[in-house]
Amino acid sequence: MHKRVIFKELKQHLLKPQITVITGLRRVGKSTALKFLLSEVNHQNKTYIDLEKIENRVLFSEKSYASIESGLRSLGLDLTKECVIAVDEIQLVPTSVSVVKYFYDTYGVKFLLTGSSSYYLKNHFSESLAGRKRIFEMFPLTFQEFLTFKGQPNLEILALNQILYNEFIYARYKPLYEEYIQFGGFPEVVLATTNEDKVAYLKDVINAYIELDIKLLSDFKMSNELYKLIQLLASRVGSRLDISKLSSISGINRNKINDYLELLEYTYFIHRVPPFTKNKDKEISGQAKLYFADTGVLQILAQVSSGQVFENIIALQLKAKGNVAYYQRKTGQEIDFILNESIGIEVKETPSDRDLKVLKQRCSELEINEPMLIARNAPGSDFKEWFWGGNIV
Template sequence: MIQRAAYKALEEHLSSRHITVITGLRRVGKTTALRFLLDKIAHQNKLYLDFEKAENRLLFNQTLYGDIELGLQALGLNLQAEAVLALDEIQLVPNAPSIIKYLYDTYSVKFLLTGSSSYYLKNHFTESLAGHKRIFELFPLDFREFLLFKGYQSSQFEPFRQKPYFPIYYQTFKKEYEEYVRFGGFPEVVLAATQPDKTAFLKDIVNAYIELDIKLLSDFKVSDDLYRLCQLLAAHTGSLLDTVKLSSILGINRNKINEYLSLFEYTYFIQRIPAFTRNKDRELSLKKKVYLADTGLLSVLAQVSSGQVFENAIALQLARLGSVQYYQRKTGQEIDFVLDQTIAVEVKETPTPYDLRVLTQRATKLDLTTTWLVGLTAPGSEFRDWYWGGSLLPG
């Protein structure tokens, strides 16, 4: 099994009495992470239940806790001894938090849970399990994990992490990074052998997200409207969010649009980036930019330019490195991203010395002393004062 970056912290939490909760978008690898943890349990008094199976939901939907206890014992879990209970897709059983709390308080059970949405977990677990859980967020693969999934060794790419353009590194991994930008980082998409398979998986993920997760987690019933909004957000990735315009185009009430957007963000489908300003009061009034949570999803939802796809990819990569903002003046001058309020980042498909000069001038006016000009394709000159997107690996 390929170890993901989150596994180390997850494994360390196994020794904690607190509940381990893994959340994230559908099919980012939560079940695989759960099985990884179960394999690390030395004793055999452990049980895995997948709530996508009706019989397991039926067990936890019983009225009497005693019947649930008997059911767990019938499945081989000894509640009188130290035990581990792994529950997959807990959002499918609305009363799961109260049952988990009862078993947690009554027996020496270590719980390992997965759920497809922070929206559900944060709202339903806040009271009943407050102080008894730790939530771990799992995202699509970053480019470092992508390369590991492709069979490369970390020693081949770690020396170039967050370093300026290096020709040999670029030439070695250029095709891999282009695939990563185009199809994103869902594990099964990365491992799919053909492009049609990758596209089919991505379409299935979008449909399952809207038809299963969103309908389950909310009272939104109009899936056509939700899908149209997803497409519109994809088409405008990297643009300022204008809810009035979205409302006009879709014919949906502005307040409902805001509810949809909040739910999309809570369920990891979109990422909203705030404006960079030294005036905190003004920051609240400025519009945010929107990016999709995976460039593969972007590719199946809308026909956008390669520059938009690349910018979306960099937005996601930077989010793994720290806090991300954008800068834009009324005059139109802008800096694509500001990382941790210290690094000015400009994204160009093919970077040039002129791009670097403009970025440096704008960054200097904002007292940003560090600049990253990030590119996708190497220019035909000897210019090397830029960062290839494939080098923006997390630490």
């Protein structure tokens, strides 16, 4: 089993009585995390329940708690002793939240839960399990995790962390980083041995997301309409979201597009990056930029430029490091990203000394003291004051 960075935090929470909830996109490895946690329980009074199996959905749909209790006892559980129940795909039985609440309150059962969407879990759990749970969000693999899955030594991976361009490291890890950019970070995709299998897995992820998660967790019935909007968004990745223009092109009502965007973001499929400003009113009214949760998925959905894909992967890498915004004047001058309100970041496929000078000037105007030029390809010059994208781990 390949261990994710989040496993350490999950293991620490295993010792606490609170319900452990793991949520995120389908196929990011939530079930694997659940089984890892269950393997760390040092007694046998535990069980794994997959709600994708109909017999388990029937059990959790019983109207009588006594009937559910009998079913749990038939699985070998002694509810009067320390007990751990792992439930996979909790969103498949809407009434399961009340079941979890009952056995948590009545017997002090330690529950480990997974669900494919925060859209359902965050809202419903906040009301029903207030004070009883902690939600952990899982995402596709970071580049650091990608390297671990590829069998790279941990000590070498640590050497990558946010250093200026190093020719040796660049040459050693460049092919792996390009694979990561092309196919993204879904574990099954990373471990697939052929490009054909990787593409097939990515298509399956998209299909399962729309046909299972979206139809299950929302009132939207027109999956074809939503899919067309997703493709339209993919072709505009890295651009500011102009809802009026999207509505005009797609023929979808503005209000419905906003509802779709909210759904796509709450279910982890897209991320929106707000404009940087110290005036909150302007931030609220400004147009956000859009990025997809995985660059492999992005490139299945639309033919996008190499620059767009690279900007998307950097947006994801930066998101793991803190709050990300972008800056753009009405004149068009911009800074691609501002990290934690203190680092100005410009993203280029191939960097130049002039790019860094322009970035420093724009950062100075905003009183941002740390400019950071991030690039994908080494220039054919001696210029080395830049960060290779693979070093942002």
